[in-house]
Amino acid sequence: MLYAASPRVDWASLLRRSFEVDVLACPSCGGRLRVLGEVTDTAMVGLVLESLGMPTDAPRVARARDPTEWLGEHGVE
Ligand SMILES: [Zn+2]
16 A cells, blocks of 8 residues: 655656656756756746746736537537
């Protein structure tokens, strides 16, 4: 039987379990990455993203859709 050592599961383990992604694997050499710090200041986040050439604006929020639009003309097949 498997027992959890702690009620808390770290974020990297949750991402690995949910998406089968190892976010701590270095894409260049396969070594292990470690978190050096966190950036929470909005202005600083913008500067970091900009320096990485990433978008700094939040993605557009799509409006809610009628779920039956997904069913197509003949409904569920
Ligand atoms: Zn590396």
